[in-house]
Amino acid sequence: MSLTGTPFLLTLIVLSVLAVALPLLLWSRLRGPRILRAATRTLMLLFAQGTAVALVFVVVNNANSLYDTWGDLLGTGDHVQQAADLGADGTGGIALKKLPRVRQTFAQADGPGMHAAGGVRVTQLEGRVSGVNAEVYVWLPPQYDEPAYRHHRFPVVELLPGYPGSPKSWFGSLDAPRQLEPLMRDGKVAPFILVAPRTTLLPGVDTGCANVPGTVNADTWLSVDVPKMVMDNFRALPAPKGWAVAGYSAGAHCAVKLAVAHPDRYRAAVSLSGYNDPIGERDSLAAQDPALRRAANPYLMLARAATPPAVALYLSGQPHDGYEAALALQREAKAPTAVHVVYIPKSAGGHTMALWRPQVAPAFRWLTTQLDQHRATLKGVTPPEPSNVGSTHEALASGTASRAAAGRKR
Secondary structure: OOOOOHHHHHHHHHHHHHHHHHHHHHOOOOOOOHHHHHHHHHHHHHHHHHHHHHHHHHHHHHHHOOOOOHHHHHOOOOOEOOOOOOOOOOOOOOOHHHOOOOOOOOEEOOOOOOOOOOOOEEEEEEOOOOOEEEEEEEEOOOOOOOHHHOOOOEOEEEEEOOOOOOHHHHOOOOOHHHHHHHHHHOOOOOOOEEEEEOOOOOOOOEOOOOEEOOOEEHHHHHHHHHHHHHHHHOOEOOOOOOEEEEEEOHHHHHHHHHHHHOOOOOOEEEEEOOOOOHHHOOOEHHHOOHHHHHHOOHHHHHHHOOOOOOOEEEEEEEOOEEHHHHHHHHHHOOOOOEEEEEEOOHHHOOOOHHHHHHHHHHHHHHHHHHHOOOOOOOOOOOOOOOOOOOOOHHHHHOOOOOHHHHHHHO
16 A cells, blocks of 8 residues: 555544544443453553554655655665766766667656646656666646647756655645646746656665765766656757756755756756755765765855856755855856845745745746746846735745845744
């Protein structure tokens, strides 16, 4: 039975009701020795507490897309077949353009939000270069199957969850397709293909989206194998001009790191509540080795770059949760690197899906200016509105309230 499936949730609801009913019906009717009655009552209480805790966990897990499978929860899921040393560029000297086409079979994905706005499809991809074998979710924009667009190639955004986190989170908890589809139909957001690959590849650790020879080639999985599969199976624009990567929390760190490291593969990145130093996630593999920790820090990557990467970065954060890291990147960036920072006040909420969900549409409007043919330039760090008094939570979380007004509301 699936951890995130409706049958498991309904089973827990039934068991929770039964766990409450049993003591009410049987508490005073138990017969036998006192010790046996005490033991039975204790078991009934433990059963009630256990089912209540399990039900709350499942509801929270489904709402926040923390663990997708039992293997993720129990720390037994391993999606790495091999992890060869692929060198600095993560290709191992392989001529990627000469690799045979990747032909995949897709099925309708199940879970919260997976049937909305045309539905999300899923495939199991064996990464030929990375040695990773994991699922990849794909959502196609409403224009994709329209006759007028049959020869059109579409821009792509690769979506990364936090840790722990499920690739389904962008389609369920963050509700990206349902938010973006009407904007795409109205021409307010470009018709992006959304691609969400699994990022939890090893049990109990965050890969930091890094290549660690002998352990995992997460960078290559995300920046080589997944993009090649998408371009081989869908009418996607080539990299880098048609490609961006977006993430929240640990996924935000990965998004910026991948874009800065591979300007030949991505044109833009979106970071929601991200960090620069991999130690921001204590379970990150990239933080365990000092050299790898430095190499995976986008701030240091920009500072040491002989040639600044031609990428655009959209960084949003709250004080002590992404904002300072974003400003550091903005100060260090040199043209053609462009950094747009959005301040999110503390009054918008904490490090949760409720904070990031309202930021999806503004971030994709920005991405439209970066990947579409009609590009615009966004300037400034803080939106110009003089006050956030009377603003909705969505307005606060999407960065439409000013820093000064936010300070008055804390």
